[in-house]
Amino acid sequence: MKYISVNEFAKKWNLPERTVRHYCATAKIKGAFLTGKTWNIPEDALLPEKEGKKKFSTNTLLNQLKEQKDMRLKGGIYHRTQIDLTYNSNRIEGSKLTHDQTRYIFETNTIEASKESVNVDDIIETTNHFRCIDLIIDKAKKKLIESLIKELHFLLKSGTSNSRKDWFNVGDYKKRQNEVGGNETCPPKEVSIKMKELLLNYHTIEKKTFEDIIDFHYQFEIIHPFQDGNGRVGRLIMFKECLANNIVPFIIDEDIKLFYYRGLQEWTQVSEYLLDTCLTAQDNYKAILKYFEIKFD
Numbered sequence: 001m002k003y004i005s006v007n008e009f010a011k012k013w014n015l016p017e018r019t020v021r022h023y024c025a026t027a028k029i030k031g032a033f034l035t036g037k038t039w040n041i042p043e044d045a046l047l048p049e050k051e052g053k054k055k056f057s058t059n060t061l062l063n064q065l066k067e068q069k070d071m072r073l074k075g076g077i078y079h080r081t082q083i084d085l086t087y088n089s090n091r092i093e094g095s096k097l098t099h100d101q102t103r104y105i106f107e108t109n110t111i112e113a114s115k116e117s118v119n120v121d122d123i124i125e126t127t128n129h130f131r132c133i134d135l136i137i138d139k140a141k142k143k144l145i146e147s148l149i150k151e152l153h154f155l156l157k158s159g160t161s162n163s164r165k166d167w168f169n170v171g172d173y174k175k176r177q178n179e180v181g182g183n184e185t186c187p188p189k190e191v192s193i194k195m196k197e198l199l200l201n202y203h204t205i206e207k208k209t210f211e212d213i214i215d216f217h218y219q220f221e222i223i224h225p226f227q228d229g230n231g232r233v234g235r236l237i238m239f240k241e242c243l244a245n246n247i248v249p250f251i252i253d254e255d256i257k258l259f260y261y262r263g264l265q266e267w268t269q270v271s272e273y274l275l276d277t278c279l280t281a282q283d284n285y286k287a288i289l290k291y292f293e294i295k296f297d
Contacts (some may be wrong), residue, residue: 001031003040013047023048044075057141060295062243065137074107077292078137082106084251084288085239086129089232091254095122102126121160129232131155136240143203144241146195152233153226162228174227181261185224194223211271213241214278218267248289248296250281 006024010017024032024039028048032041046067049055056066061077068078087102096119097105104112105126111118132155139148154171157163163170173191186194202208202216220234235252242249252260256277263274289296 002043004043006039006041009041009045046073059140059243059246061248061289062137062140064292064294065243066140069134069137077289077294079106080288080292081251082130082133085133085235086126088251088254089235090122090125090129092252092257092260093229093231095119095125097122097126106130121162124159125156128156128158128160132232132236133239136236136243140240140243142244144199144237144244146199149195149225149233149237152236153229156229156232168227173225176227178224178227180221180224180230181265183265185222191223191225195225198223208241208245210242210247210278210282211275213238213245213247214271214274215267216241218264218274221264246297248282248286250278250285252278252281253284256280 004012006017006020009015009029010020013020020029020041021039023029024034024041029041029045031045032039034040056063064076065078065081067073068076073079083099083103083106086106087097087099090097090102096116101111101114101118104110105123109127111123132152135148135152135155142148150171150173157168157170160170162168167175169175173195174188177185177187179185198216198219202212205212217234217238220237221230224230226233239249239251241247259277260274263277266273286296
């Protein structure tokens with residue numbers, strides 16, 4: 001653990017040094033301690049919450065994500081989630097960007113020079129995915145509705161080469177029939193009705209469980225409502241709904257994508273395949289939460 005001085009902390013947060021010393025003396029900065037007359041403050045320490053300030057939610061993780069997003073804090077759970085979720089979800093769909101390149105884009109809004117050519121759409125969809133994660137954090141407590149799902153698709157695909165095709169219908173349901181993994185999907189003329197039915201049935205569940213969220217994901221992917229981007233939008237929805245229902249979210253790692261695909265394929269026959277894959281991914285995210293000392297049930 002690295003520590004910084006009162007002066008460094010004050011400059012970092014644009015506060016008077018007197019205020020910082022008061023925070024330390026009243027134990028409002030977690031982990032700060034005295035050596036002689038000098039306060040040592042953990043480098044990653046956050047500002048104490050103001051008295052009477054209303055928390056964003058009762059979900060500790062969601063509060064941390066929201067706070068760090070608004071602060072644009074680097075090196076915390078928000079930073080880690082943005083990079084890991086964006087890299088893995090895009091990689092599953094064929095992006096060639098590496099984890100380091102994804103991190104570099106998030107941290108600097110630039111991309112390192114590479115000997116190999118880089119697909120412009122991969123870069124655009126990476127920056128767009130960062131915006132999608134911000135959206136699901138901001139609207140985590142909001143009811144999942146069609147307009148939010150369409151907004152995620154619009155953010156994800158805006159500015160890509162596909163967005164310049166009229167028939168692609170960015171931010172709205174597909175106009176042309178498509179398939180996924182060689183399997184048939186819902187015809188375009190039925191998508192709107194099927195999505196309304198899916199959401200209606202989902203919201204009849206008063207207390208949604210982990211399995212309910214996974215089942216919604218399966219149903220969503222079977223409908224495949226958009227021309228492209230269904231997998232990424234679907235996984236963003238799962239993350240959001242976990243946050244909304246006080247369930248530890250998860251990131252489907254690119255390394256387990258084949259198990260994930262098998263789980264979707266076999267959901268109606270052997271639901272354990274997909275559940276076990278998602279639970280493994282959840283365990284991996286729990287390990288990250290433990291590292292950042294974020295409590296979860």
